[in-house]
Amino acid sequence: QFGVSIGIHYLFPITTLGLTLFIVIFETLFLAKRQEPYRSISVFLVKVLGLIFVAGVATGLLMPFSIGANWARFSTYAGAILGALISVEAITAFALESAFISILLFGRERVSPFVYWLSAVLVFVGAHLSGFWIVAANSWLQTPAGYAIEDGRVVLTNLSQAIFNHSTLIRFAHVVTAAWLAGAFLTAGIAAYYLARARHEAFARKLLAIALPIALAAALAQPLIGHFHIMEVLEHNPEKDAAYEGIFKSVNGAPLLAFGIPDAKNQVIHFAVGAPYVLSLLESGDPMGRVKGLEEFPRENWPPVNVIFTTFHLMIMLGMAMIAVAVFGVVQMWCRKLEAMRWYLLLLPWLIPLPYLANEIGWIGAEIGRQPWLIYGVMRTAEGSSITLPLWQLSVSFAGILLVYTAITVMTFVSVRKLIQKGPN
Amino acid sequence: MDIQFYQTGVFLLIVLFFYLFSLLDGFDLGIGMMLPFARGNGAAAGLVSHIAPFWDGNEVWLVIGAGFVFGAFPAVLGLLLGAIYLPFLLLIGGLILRAMALEYSYHDLAHQRMWHLVAACGSYLVTGLGLYFLGTILQGLPFVGPGKLSAYAGDYVSAFPVLFSLAGIVVVIWHGATYALRQDPAEARLKGTGKFWWALLGASLVLIAAWFAFLPQAATKPLAMAGGGLFIFGVIGGRLALRRKGWAFRFSCCNVTGLWLLILASLYPVVLPAYQHPEWSLTIASASAPLSTLKILLVVGVLLVPIIIAYSYFTYRVFRRPGKRIQNSGFSIQN
Ligand code: HDD
Numbered sequence: 001q002f003g004v005s006i007g008i009h010y011l012f013p014i015t016t017l018g019l020t021l022f023i024v025i026f027e028t029l030f031l032a033k034r035q036e037p038y039r040s041i042s043v044f045l046v047k048v049l050g051l052i053f054v055a056g057v058a059t060g061l062l063m064p065f066s067i068g069a070n071w072a073r074f075s076t077y078a079g080a081i082l083g084a085l086i087s088v089e090a091i092t093a094f095a096l097e098s099a100f101i102s103i104l105l106f107g108r109e110r111v112s113p114f115v116y117w118l119s120a121v122l123v124f125v126g127a128h129l130s131g132f133w134i135v136a137a138n139s140w141l142q143t144p145a146g147y148a149i150e151d152g153r154v155v156l157t158n159l160s161q162a163i164f165n166h167s168t169l170i171r172f173a174h175v176v177t178a179a180w181l182a183g184a185f186l187t188a189g190i191a192a193y194y195l196a197r198a199r200h201e202a203f204a205r206k207l208l209a210i211a212l213p214i215a216l217a218a219a220l221a222q223p224l225i226g227h228f229h230i231m232e233v234l235e236h237n238p239e240k241d242a243a244y245e246g247i248f249k250s251v252n253g254a255p256l257l258a259f260g261i262p263d264a265k266n267q268v269i270h271f272a273v274g275a276p277y278v279l280s281l282l283e284s285g286d287p288m289g290r291v292k293g294l295e296e297f298p299r300e301n302w303p304p305v306n307v308i309f310t311t312f313h314l315m316i317m318l319g320m321a322m323i324a325v326a327v328f329g330v331v332q333m334w335c336r337k338l339e340a341m342r343w344y345l346l347l348l349p350w351l352i353p354l355p356y357l358a359n360e361i362g363w364i365g366a367e368i369g370r371q372p373w374l375i376y377g378v379m380r381t382a383e384g385s386s387i388t389l390p391l392w393q394l395s396v397s398f399a400g401i402l403l404v405y406t407a408i409t410v411m412t413f414v415s416v417r418k419l420i421q422k423g424p425n
Numbered sequence: 426m427d428i429q430f431y432q433t434g435v436f437l438l439i440v441l442f443f444y445l446f447s448l449l450d451g452f453d454l455g456i457g458m459m460l461p462f463a464r465g466n467g468a469a470a471g472l473v474s475h476i477a478p479f480w481d482g483n484e485v486w487l488v489i490g491a492g493f494v495f496g497a498f499p500a501v502l503g504l505l506l507g508a509i510y511l512p513f514l515l516l517i518g519g520l521i522l523r524a525m526a527l528e529y530s531y532h533d534l535a536h537q538r539m540w541h542l543v544a545a546c547g548s549y550l551v552t553g554l555g556l557y558f559l560g561t562i563l564q565g566l567p568f569v570g571p572g573k574l575s576a577y578a579g580d581y582v583s584a585f586p587v588l589f590s591l592a593g594i595v596v597v598i599w600h601g602a603t604y605a606l607r608q609d610p611a612e613a614r615l616k617g618t619g620k621f622w623w624a625l626l627g628a629s630l631v632l633i634a635a636w637f638a639f640l641p642q643a644a645t646k647p648l649a650m651a652g653g654g655l656f657i658f659g660v661i662g663g664r665l666a667l668r669r670k671g672w673a674f675r676f677s678c679c680n681v682t683g684l685w686l687l688i689l690a691s692l693y694p695v696v697l698p699a700y701q702h703p704e705w706s707l708t709i710a711s712a713s714a715p716l717s718t719l720k721i722l723l724v725v726g727v728l729l730v731p732i733i734i735a736y737s738y739f740t741y742r743v744f745r746r747p748g749k750r751i752q753n754s755g756f757s758i759q760n
């Protein structure tokens with residue numbers, strides 16, 4: 001239940017992060033050059049942001065409460081830390097973001113261009129702060145730090161250790177880059193849509209010229225950041241790493257698998273395709289280095305290997321595909337041949353879902369990979385989810401939430417599409 | 426300093442957040458609830474335009490308040506949500522409906538009337554249910570043992586919350602109406618608001634009477650007396666100042682403030698009182714998070730509240746140039 005609603009919620013905030021990046025870029029360009037089409041690009045993106053933002057707020061309102069409701073014991077147990085982080089998120093980030101987004105949405109005629117630009121920057125900061133706090137909370141579940149356990153509950157002992165726990169910064173980098181990638185593919189898709197139809201060409205050309213390189217940079221950065229991320233996982237959640245890579249038996253000179261169908265029961269990966277020794281090289285710097293397999297960990301601490309091996313590799317494949325798309329686009333743009341490639345321009349809008357898919361799959365892998373722990377090494381999921389509600393109430397609420405969330409998603413999708421079709425004027 | 430200081434501080438801070446929420450989002454909700462009754466071309470859209478830039482920021486106070494409850498009194502949230510999960514979802518559903526409907530009422534002009542009605546439904550849900558919960562908490566929750574709430578829905582139905590909720594809706598609509606009056610003192614609106622004052626008077630009498638009847642021990646505390654006095658002052662002042670621009674709204678703010686003083690007086694030092702079993706109540710001391718968390722919350726809260734208020738004030742200023750109606754970003758998604 002929570003998984004589904006947050007999965008939907010997540011679609012909107014990442015779009016917000018990506019869009020605010022572009023709005024800040026174009027507002028800055030407009031402030032510096034005071035000419036079109038920068039202004040109309042920003043005006044248009046702000047309109048899209050308005051629709052996305054309200055959907056993000058609408059789907060986000062439920063989130064903190066559903067944590068409290070679905071994991072009553074968990075929230076009492078760990079509220080001292082998670083609650084603190086969520087409070088700080090609300091008071092630092094949501095307040096900032098929603099105050100200044102009113103100026104973005106309604107105030108262009110009422111404030112000077114500089115104040116407007118400042119508001120755009122503040123909304124950008126607010127949105128990213130919000131992402132930071134929530135990622136810190138999530139990272140604390142993966143790699144808890146800065147706490148002690150007293151009287152059967154978690155007590156915060158060191159604030160900065162809890163916030164900047166071992167995985168916060170690297171996870172935040174990975175998530176923000178993923179969000180920018182989504183924003184870049186979205187804006188590039190919009191621009192390509194216009195170019196392919198020869199509409200709003202000046203507008204679309206400028207937008208594409210900025211969106212594609214950002215897409216490329218983000219797509220290239222992602223495997224690099226991802227690599228450091230997996231090194232952190234290896235250190236702090238080793239069984240998860242072994243499951244990601246599909247290594248059951250400890251070996252020297254382990255292969256890096258690119259593809260395979262895992263079979264946890266028989267502890268093998270079928271149809272494995274991979275590069276020998278590369279995993280050992282990446283993880284220990286030595287092609288013959290030893291990689292710990294799942295066999296070294298007690299079976300009851302294994303995460304669901306099949307699921308997370310698959311999601312992890314899907315994410316990476318999607319990442320590679322996006323690099324290919326972006327490299328091709330940027331190279332063609334460099335050679336000034338891009339606009340002749342109608343098929344590419346027609347294709348781009350259809351690729352907008354790729355980063356979203358990778359985002360969702362990445363999270364699902366990371367969350368399921370945390371199983372069977374709710375707080376890694378501290379509390380098991382089964383202990384935390386002491387649901388006191390009767391089954392019918394759960395079913396009713398689940399159906400209701402699903403309905404409302406689906407409606408919001410569909411409405412937002414349809415409206416953004418209409419807005420794009422209608423064009424910037 | 427000892428833990429009591431922080432416990433009380435954070436408790437007061439949370440009350441402050443809920444107070445700011447009702448003071449600010451109160452007029453958004455009040456205007457939302459007035460929408461079905463707006464007569465004439467564009468009247469409802471005009472009302473919405475008064476709150477369009479603000480409601481989201483105002484709502485954040487609720488999110489902050491809830492976040493702080495989660496952080497400072499995690500047991501309270503778990504307990505409450507476990508017991509009243511479905512009605513609570515309905516309240517959140519109301520907030521969601523209002524958010525989506527307000528936004529789409531100025532994009533999807535073809536169905537504007539429908540969106541206004543949906544926004545009104547959302548506002549009634551939020552106000553009615555929110556006040557009902559508050560009333561139930563004030564009266565005392567049906568505990569069946571220490572740390573255990575009754576799972577039987579009938580135990581949550583009683584007279585005080587019903588009266589509190591109904592009367593409260595009127596107070597909130599009055600808040601919205603006087604806010605609209607402050608933004609746009611048209612003659613027709615003056616007349617309507619003047620008539621509505623009689624409803625406010627009735628509701629206030631009910632409210633005060635209910636307080637004395639059901640919560641006598643609370644109603645006689647000095648702080649409660651002060652709150653009640655301020656409330657009555659606001660009601661009467663609202664009538665007298667009806668024609669002076671902006672003043673009726675200011676008096677309405679007195680209403681809300683007085684009401685929250687009353688609430689604070691009735692509750693403190695208990696967070697979740699137990700009906701007829703005071704020994705099971707969750708008090709500030711027994712429900713709070715560990716000291717280290719309270720410290721952070723209090724420091725962060727005290728530092729940031731003035732900053733937020735300052736920049737919120739700035740955005741209100743931006744949108745308050747006299748005479749100009751607030752234009753929304755002015756696009757519709759029609760083809
Ligand atoms: C507060 C921290 C937090 C954050 C930011 C997220 N999650 Fe999460 N997630 C949890 C806290 C959590 C949890 C409370 O710890 C759950 C619930 C039960 C569990 O096993 O972990 C969980 C479970 C959970 C599950 C189900 C796993 C299972 O039942 O085996 C999925 C699919 C997701 N999450 C997906 C997401 C997505 C797509 C997120 C992106 C926004 C996300 N989570 C952010």
Ligand code: HEM
Nearest residue numbers: 012013016052053056057060061063064094127130131134
């Ligand atoms: C436990 C998980 C989460 C909770 C409890 C949560 C809670 C919320 C709430 C209550 C809101 C609405 C605030 C408002 O009224 O403005 C919101 C919006 C938002 N959330 Fe989440 N959220 C969660 C996960 C995430 C994640 C994983 C991210 C990003 C990495 C994120 C980023 C945002 C952003 C940027 C907004 C602002 C609204 C928007 O821009 O669309 N949240 N969230």
Ligand code: HEM
Nearest residue numbers: 171174178223226227229230316319355358359362363366
């Ligand atoms: C191409 C190479 C990539 C590598 C090596 C990589 C690596 C990783 C790793 C190791 C994790 C697991 C973190 C954990 O379990 O704690 C992760 C999670 C995640 N990935 Fe990737 N990733 C790549 C590409 C992408 C792309 C392209 C996207 C999205 C556009 C993406 C989005 C995510 C998200 C949202 C998460 C969950 C949040 C987190 O735990 O950081 N990743 N990634």
